[in-house]
Amino acid sequence: MADPIPSPMRAMALSRLAGFVPSAGQAYAAGRNTDPGPDEPAAVSALSAYVRYRLIAEQEIVADVLARHSLERAAKFVQEVLWRTYWKGWLEMRPAVWTRFLAERDRQHDGFSDTGAIAAAEAGQTGIDGFDDWARELVATGYLHNHARMWFASIWIFTLRLPWALGADFFLRHLTDADAASNTLSWRWVAGLQTPGKTYLATTENIARYTNGRFAPTGLAREAIALREPPADAPRALPEPVPYDARQPSLLLVTSEDMHTESVFLGTATFKAARVASGGALLWGDNARRFVRAATADTVSRIAAHFDCPVDLTAILDAQTLIAAAQGAGVRQIVTPYAPVGPIAGALAPLVSELAGQGIVLTQIRRDWDRRFWPHATKGFFAFKDRIPAILRECGLA
Numbered sequence: 516m517a518d519p520i521p522s523p524m525r526a527m528a529l530s531r532l533a534g535f536v537p538s539a540g541q542a543y544a545a546g547r548n549t550d551p552g553p554d555e556p557a558a559v560s561a562l563s564a565y566v567r568y569r570l571i572a573e574q575e576i577v578a579d580v581l582a583r584h585s586l587e588r589a590a591k592f593v594q595e596v597l598w599r600t601y602w603k604g605w606l607e608m609r610p611a612v613w614t615r616f617l618a619e620r621d622r623q624h625d626g627f628s629d630t631g632a633i634a635a636a637e638a639g640q641t642g643i644d645g646f647d648d649w650a651r652e653l654v655a656t657g658y659l660h661n662h663a664r665m666w667f668a669s670i671w672i673f674t675l676r677l678p679w680a681l682g683a684d685f686f687l688r689h690l691t692d693a694d695a696a697s698n699t700l701s702w703r704w705v706a707g708l709q710t711p712g713k714t715y716l717a718t719t720e721n722i723a724r725y726t727n728g729r730f731a732p733t734g735l736a737r738e739a740i741a742l743r744e745p746p747a748d749a750p751r752a753l754p755e756p757v758p759y760d761a762r763q764p765s766l767l768l769v770t771s772e773d774m775h776t777e778s779v780f781l782g783t784a785t786f787k788a789a790r791v792a793s794g795g796a797l798l799w800g801d802n803a804r805r806f807v808r809a810a811t812a813d814t815v816s817r818i819a820a821h822f823d824c825p826v827d828l829t830a831i832l833d834a835q836t837l838i839a840a841a842q843g844a845g846v847r848q849i850v851t852p853y854a855p856v857g858p859i860a861g862a863l864a865p866l867v868s869e870l871a872g873q874g875i876v877l878t879q880i881r882r883d884w885d886r887r888f889w890p891h892a893t894k895g896f897f898a899f900k901d902r903i904p905a906i907l908r909e910c911g912l913a
């Protein structure tokens with residue numbers, strides 16, 4: 516989809532995708548597990564930060580890839596994109612897993628006595644080949660290859676025997692693509708909490724092979740015994756957003772959960788005004804904040820041109836700000852792309868009743884992609900994966 520006005524961040528995402536598409540088939544499948552190092556070209560797309568904040572949407576990525584490759588040839592890449600969709604849907608039905616992680620993180624933060632071991636691990640001073648390099652690479656670049664994330668989490672939990680929730684928190688504070696669902700559930704998966712009893716063990720041979728021999732750490736744990744936790748609550752039904760009345764004049768609210776609002780409101784949506792929330796305090800770390808700051812500037816100009824309405828920035832997502840913005844625009848409806856489980860959803864939830872007290876409705880719009888895929892994230896990924904071809908056909912993509 517071509518954009519009508521220059522927008523550097525979105526343009527970067529589209530150009531990265533265009534550069535990647537030719538190798539999304541066999542080349543990706545064969546090379547995706549190799550982490551050649553931060554300065555070498557890798558087989559992966561490096562699109563994750565753009566997808567995380569939805570400057571580019573999963574549907575666009577899959578559409579472009581399938582315009583060039585058959586689903587069979589690009590199956591591995593399409594499945595990886597859908598891991599993200601799956602994690603988001605899975606957590607949406609189990610929000611207590613997120614709140615339990617936050618509580619566990621705070622408990623370990625206050626109670627774990629070996630703070631020196633945590634500091635050494637975060638500073639890359641454990642003496643473990645590779646692990647120390649990934650800790651420094653993460654802080655410096657805001658990115659780690661997927662395989663490095665798996666090795667790092669495994670060594671953190673099973674070799675260093677550090678609390679998993681503090682490792683997940685370290686990732687959240689430094690990843691540019693830091694995401695409540697993908698990060699928490701991947702750490703849980705490595706630890707044996709997500710698929711009970713099934714853990715991920717990093718080995719010297721695997722690391723040496725898939726880092727092209729750059730690292731061959733010794734002294735790694737030889738077994739990975741699954742961590743345990745009390746049983747989780749039963750999954751809830753996916754929350755049904757308040758219906759959106761397109762005839763009512765509205766204020767558009769854009770958050771860092773979904774910044775390409777133009778592809779959420781296709782057709783005839785008209786807005787009296789828009790607010791883009793920069794969300795600084797709701798992001799975990801400087802790498803993410805820097806990225807979202809640039810994306811916010813980009814989004815303000817795109818939205819103003821696309822929806823032809825005045826757009827302001829807001830630093831804080833509170834009821835007073837939104838009430839003043841809605842009243843200033845003379846509207847009683849605020850519309851925003853759906854915020855999945857995470858800090859933005861956590862900030863919006865308590866505003867609903869305060870806004871209602873002023874006669875203002877907050878409506879969240881779920882993307883068609885999420886609406887179709889999320890209900891299938893009830894069990895493991897393999898059951899979900901079986902549904903992919905049929906749902907892509909429903910979306911007109913395969």
Ligand SMILES: Cc1cc2nc3c(=O)[nH]c(=O)nc-3n(C[C@H](O)[C@H](O)[C@H](O)COP(=O)(O)OP(=O)(O)OC[C@H]3O[C@@H](n4cnc5c(N)ncnc54)[C@H](O)[C@@H]3O)c2cc1C
Nearest residue numbers: 559560561562563595596599661664692693694697698701
């Ligand atoms: C311990 C751990 C923590 C992680 N934390 C995050 C996180 O906070 N945010 C995040 O976006 N991803 C996270 N991931 C998933 C994955 O590592 C990154 O999405 C991927 O490395 C991004 O690189 P890429 O864009 O080159 O991926 P590609 O291989 O090119 O994949 C394309 C897109 O698919 C999605 N994707 C690919 N693999 C996965 C996966 N395993 N899980 C979920 N989505 C995937 C991403 O959106 C990615 O941009 C984590 C993985 C692990 C093991």
